[in-house]
Amino acid sequence: xxxxxxxxxxxxxxxxxxxxxxxxxxxxxxxxxxxxxxxxxxxxxxxxxxxxxxxxxxxxxxxxxxxxxxxxxxxxxxxxxxxxxxxxxxxxxxxxxxxxxxxxxxxxxxxxxxxxxxxxxxxxxxxxxxxxxxxxxxxxxxxxxxxxxxxxxxxxxxxxxxxxxxxxxxxxxxxxxxxxxxxxxxxxxxxxxxxxxxxxxxxxxxxxxxxxxxxxxxxxxxxxxxxxxxxxxxxxxxxxxxxxxxxxxxxxxxxxxxxxxxxxxxxxxxxxxxxxxxxxxxxxxxxxxxxxxxxxxxxxxxxxxxxxxxxxxxxxxxxxxxxxxxxxxxxxxxxxxxxxxxxxxxxxxxxxxxxxxxxxxxxxxxxxxxxxxxxxxxxxxxxxxxxxxxxxxxxxxxxxxxxxxxxxxxxxxxxxxxxxxxxxxxxxxxxxxxxxxxxxxxxxxxxxxxxxxxxxxxxxxxxxxxxxxxxxx
Amino acid sequence: xxxxxxxxxxxxxxxxxxxxxxxxxxxxxxxxxxxxxxxxxxxxxxxxxxxxxxxxxxxxxxxxxxxxxxxxxxxxxxxxxxxxxxxxxxxxxxxxxxxxxxx
Numbered sequence: 001x002x003x004x005x006x007x008x009x010x011x012x013x014x015x016x017x018x019x020x021x022x023x024x025x026x027x028x029x030x031x032x033x034x035x036x037x038x039x040x041x042x043x044x045x046x047x048x049x050x051x052x053x054x055x056x057x058x059x060x061x062x063x064x065x066x067x068x069x070x071x072x073x074x075x076x077x078x079x080x081x082x083x084x085x086x087x088x089x090x091x092x093x094x095x096x097x098x099x100x101x102x103x104x105x106x107x108x109x110x111x112x113x114x115x116x117x118x119x120x121x122x123x124x125x126x127x128x129x130x131x132x133x134x135x136x137x138x139x140x141x142x143x144x145x146x147x148x149x150x151x152x153x154x155x156x157x158x159x160x161x162x163x164x165x166x167x168x169x170x171x172x173x174x175x176x177x178x179x180x181x182x183x184x185x186x187x188x189x190x191x192x193x194x195x196x197x198x199x200x201x202x203x204x205x206x207x208x209x210x211x212x213x214x215x216x217x218x219x220x221x222x223x224x225x226x227x228x229x230x231x232x233x234x235x236x237x238x239x240x241x242x243x244x245x246x247x248x249x250x251x252x253x254x255x256x257x258x259x260x261x262x263x264x265x266x267x268x269x270x271x272x273x274x275x276x277x278x279x280x281x282x283x284x285x286x287x288x289x290x291x292x293x294x295x296x297x298x299x300x301x302x303x304x305x306x307x308x309x310x311x312x313x314x315x316x317x318x319x320x321x322x323x324x325x326x327x328x329x330x331x332x333x334x335x336x337x338x339x340x341x342x343x344x345x346x347x348x349x350x351x352x353x354x355x356x357x358x359x360x361x362x363x364x365x366x367x368x369x370x371x372x373x374x375x376x377x378x379x380x381x382x383x384x385x386x387x388x389x390x391x392x393x394x395x396x397x398x399x400x401x402x403x404x405x406x407x408x409x410x411x412x413x414x415x416x417x418x419x420x421x422x423x424x425x426x427x428x429x430x431x432x433x434x435x436x437x438x439x440x441x442x443x444x445x446x447x448x449x450x451x452x453x454x455x456x457x458x459x460x461x462x463x464x465x466x467x468x469x470x471x472x473x
Numbered sequence: 474x475x476x477x478x479x480x481x482x483x484x485x486x487x488x489x490x491x492x493x494x495x496x497x498x499x500x501x502x503x504x505x506x507x508x509x510x511x512x513x514x515x516x517x518x519x520x521x522x523x524x525x526x527x528x529x530x531x532x533x534x535x536x537x538x539x540x541x542x543x544x545x546x547x548x549x550x551x552x553x554x555x556x557x558x559x560x561x562x563x564x565x566x567x568x569x570x571x572x573x574x575x576x
Binding site for chain 1: 494549551554
């Protein structure tokens with residue numbers, strides 16, 4: 001044993017370090033696998049975290065440079081202090097943030113990961129021992145795009161940054177991408193002296209950052225989750241490039257795992273919205289085809305007392321929560337309504353569209369936060385068959401996901417998108433702020449349906465009034 | 474062409490891991506219910522903070538006897554990476570905590 005180790009020219013520490021990386025990689029895979037099932041998801045997250053912690057500790061104590069020197073005490077102290085500070089900040093932000101702001105937060109953390117990858121690549125570029133220049137440059141570009149793109153996504157979700165969309169943005173983006181590729185090739189084969197090479201790399205960094213901004217700028221509203229997921233996979237790939245530089249298998253595996261999983265997740269999300277990834281990136285939505293005029297019929301309003309009577313004397317009620325409910329933070333009062341109705345013997349269920357809320361699955365998180373039992377949240381495909389026997393469907397702040405045009409209007413931009421068949425229920429109450437259109441910018445004929453009654457107002461206030469009204473019955 | 478061959482051969486181990494990891498990532502994620510898309514995205518995001526290991530290696534072997542631009546950037550990389558890792562895992566845990574069955 002002793003001979004073997006000396007023959008290989010490595011220390012026991014090196015062996016233990018590599019073993020710990022192998023273990024960390026296994027933890028990542030098992031953790032991610034667990035996270036794709038509801039019962040084991042939380043455990044899976046802890047597994048992945050444990051793998052990360054293990055790799056951090058062993059790297060700190062056992063990593064040797066190519067000349068065989070370990071990490072000096074002074075360096076170790078700087079690292080531990082930095083990690084401690086950032087851990088506290090990260091944990092506090094993650095604990096304190098409101099659940100409705102979750103998409104912004106994921107985007108923000110993704111930006112930091114991309115930024116870290118870009119920085120590592122930037123520093124390693126000037127390391128003379130680094131033989132993988134191409135990979136380093138790719139890490140720099142992908143990391144910076146993920147960084148600036150995620151920051152813009154964060155700003156957009158937070159309402160700080162608006163949309164810019166014009167034909168020229170697509171062309172500008174193609175141009176920037178071309179410049180990035182050209183600069184990379186030039187650095188690789190151009191035989192430029194190292195001083196001007198440095199300038200070129202800083203230029204590359206700048207262009208990549210601009211590209212990240214311009215890439216996300218034209219993409220709006222409901223498409224943001226798709227973009228965040230895509231940028232997330234970019235961050236993974238950038239981290240894997242870092243692993244390539246250090247010949248670190250745990251980093252490569254972890255990064256590529258996230259890259260592949262993120263890409264698949266992006267495609268799944270696109271499918272749930274019946275959009276192609278290409279369309280999301282080009283940002284071409286609505287526009288033509290939306291101007292079909294139907295015989296609209298009339299909008300019929302319902303009074304609070306009528307609504308409360310209708311609901312209280314129903315047998316089966318299905319609530320369809322949407323973006324509007326999330327924005328109005330009305331999930332708690334909504335739960336109050338459903339317990340009140342259950343006390344009166346009404347069976348209440350929630351119909352969850354795959355893209356309800358601000359991110360896929362976000363609505364489930366919000367309702368779970370408001371203590372709505374998990375069993376009451378029914379996915380679209382499972383609830384649709386029971387809707388014709390449902391007495392009242394209450395649509396709260398949802399629009400496109402209940403638009404029957406997806407079924408029967410081939411000219412509609414959302415034609416073919418799977419929807420919750422609210423129009424099949426015996427009665428429909430739509431709670432809405434006004435007659436504004438949904439994200440797709442198209443008319444919703446559900447609102448003009450004979451069985452539909454509108455209850456206008458802010459979702460939270462309307463629900464509060466409704467709950468108060470039902471209590472008096 | 475010559476240099477492409479050389480690149481492949483010298484890095485063949487890493488390239489094997491990359492290719493197999495792609496299949497692994499796709500396999501692990503397929504069939505995930507849409508309920509879990511958001512937590513999964515967040516959890517995967519935390520794993521991509523593995524670049525932190527790179528940051529630790531960088532700062533670990535950096536010259537700390539004087540302050541250089543690379544040292545500052547390296548520390549920044551560690552700070553960013555940690556934010557990604559710790560924040561990501563904590564917020565994912567917070568989301569998933571709510572999925573537990575309430576009795």
